[in-house]
Amino acid sequence: MSLKSKMLRVLAAVLVPSLMLAMVSGCGKSGKKRTLVMVCNAAFPPFELVREGEIGGIDPDIVREICERNDYELKIEDMPFGSVIAAVQTGKADVAASGITVTDERRKMIDFTDPYVTARQRIMVRKDAGEFSIECLDTNLIGVQEGTTGDMFVTKHYREPERYKNVPEVVQALKTRKVNAVVVDEEPARAEAAANPDLVLLSVPLATEDYAFGISKRRPDLLNMFNVTLRQMKADGTLDRIIAEARIRCASNDADAFDGGLLDRIKADFKLNFVNGNRYRYLLNGFGVTMLVTVLSVLLGILLGFLVAIVRSTHDMTGTHVVADAVCRCYLVVIRGTPVVIQLLIIYFVIFCSLDVSKILVAVTAFGINSGAYTAEIIRAGIMSLDRGQIEAGRSLGLSYRQTMLRVILPQALRNVLPALGNEFIVLLKETSVSGFIALEDLAKGGDIIRSQTYNAFLPLMAVAVIYLAVVMFFSRLLGNLERGLQKKNRK
Numbered sequence: 001m002s003l004k005s006k007m008l009r010v011l012a013a014v015l016v017p018s019l020m021l022a023m024v025s026g027c028g029k030s031g032k033k034r035t036l037v038m039v040c041n042a043a044f045p046p047f048e049l050v051r052e053g054e055i056g057g058i059d060p061d062i063v064r065e066i067c068e069r070n071d072y073e074l075k076i077e078d079m080p081f082g083s084v085i086a087a088v089q090t091g092k093a094d095v096a097a098s099g100i101t102v103t104d105e106r107r108k109m110i111d112f113t114d115p116y117v118t119a120r121q122r123i124m125v126r127k128d129a130g131e132f133s134i135e136c137l138d139t140n141l142i143g144v145q146e147g148t149t150g151d152m153f154v155t156k157h158y159r160e161p162e163r164y165k166n167v168p169e170v171v172q173a174l175k176t177r178k179v180n181a182v183v184v185d186e187e188p189a190r191a192e193a194a195a196n197p198d199l200v201l202l203s204v205p206l207a208t209e210d211y212a213f214g215i216s217k218r219r220p221d222l223l224n225m226f227n228v229t230l231r232q233m234k235a236d237g238t239l240d241r242i243i244a245e246a247r248i249r250c251a252s253n254d255a256d257a258f259d260g261g262l263l264d265r266i267k268a269d270f271k272l273n274f275v276n277g278n279r280y281r282y283l284l285n286g287f288g289v290t291m292l293v294t295v296l297s298v299l300l301g302i303l304l305g306f307l308v309a310i311v312r313s314t315h316d317m318t319g320t321h322v323v324a325d326a327v328c329r330c331y332l333v334v335i336r337g338t339p340v341v342i343q344l345l346i347i348y349f350v351i352f353c354s355l356d357v358s359k360i361l362v363a364v365t366a367f368g369i370n371s372g373a374y375t376a377e378i379i380r381a382g383i384m385s386l387d388r389g390q391i392e393a394g395r396s397l398g399l400s401y402r403q404t405m406l407r408v409i410l411p412q413a414l415r416n417v418l419p420a421l422g423n424e425f426i427v428l429l430k431e432t433s434v435s436g437f438i439a440l441e442d443l444a445k446g447g448d449i450i451r452s453q454t455y456n457a458f459l460p461l462m463a464v465a466v467i468y469l470a471v472v473m474f475f476s477r478l479l480g481n482l483e484r485g486l487q488k489k490n491r492k
């Protein structure tokens, strides 16, 4: 089989299932029942956590009951806590249910339902920390979850804290001595301490707070529905029952007891992180999402790249298409001058600011547009590297400019830049690891979910790194073969 047909087969094997998956995931909606989208940061037990691949806990359980009583279908999304309120404000979600404390500043941005739980902030330290009193917050490095009331409390009264995206990372920082104490909400802190015997909560309670659900100021109807149903649930005892049951479920920790040496520890950790609760599936599914997003983005990037490269090099060679060239230049400057995570967040929160858009689509759009800018310059370099005589030769054969471009220039240019395009694929594969910012469960996010469940950083991070490395090595190899094949062909 020739190299070309081999490549085509590989491409088809990856693409066809991916495209089918994208289509299927886009058309699975039932269309009948109204959908309510809830956002949370699902690493905050017992309020929200991922278990057996599903988001559960006090918040989802209460919201699910409210949905059932009002004939809504519930869709839950997991994202960084710092984005949860913005998601409701910008209309990406209907309700934020994430152990959110009611504060006056937040009230300016969203409406709150009646409170459903009273909570407290707590200080947690390592057992070996010795005496630690509240005054020590001034002089020690303190870890918090970004954007939480714990963060605001430490910042306002003590010092700039070390801010982490998720509670498990805050706890990990404490365990690994990056910080000397953390300020987090009491119940998640207790859950973490139960799983980490080397940590303790100080008995001194800090501020007492109310948790409530956040709803957009533009949805008084929804606010009313939540409050009416919450009152009913309080009156008939359902609210207390749901909260108590979720607490019990969360307390059943699945960490295996062990009392052996290092090898046993590794074995136990391996089982905890990948085998128990079939956690390996987060990596497997995440891997599928990462590949799908990368392949589709590269294709979109190539399409955009071609267009831009043709416009730019036509302008360079003939001086025409001034406006189109200026637009393309702007595109290149803006896209190459801003970080891809920011582009992703802008596309998610600002451009696609409606509820019902597939996150795969958002990610493909963002990464595709981003990759297009780099691909454009790669292809343009390929076009410019050809001898100008090629165009003249084409024209003197009676071909039009367009025909010369399509039949003579582009095929040669493409062949010259194929290795560089392959490289773009590899770069993009790794760049998509920021997809977790928009709650897309890609490979990196799969590792995050495992970490948030097992309170264990080493193995999940290693596993994610090894998978990326293996895929990159596989594709680099493929690329190397392709390059050698092309060189042989050129020599003939």
Ligand code: ARG
Pocket (backbone or CB within 6 Å): 040, 041, 042, 043, 044, 048, 081, 098, 099, 100, 101, 102, 145, 147, 148, 149, 150, 167, 185
């Ligand atoms: N109650 C705190 C706040 O509202 C922390 C909430 C954090 N929630 C979470 N799911 N991580 O700021």
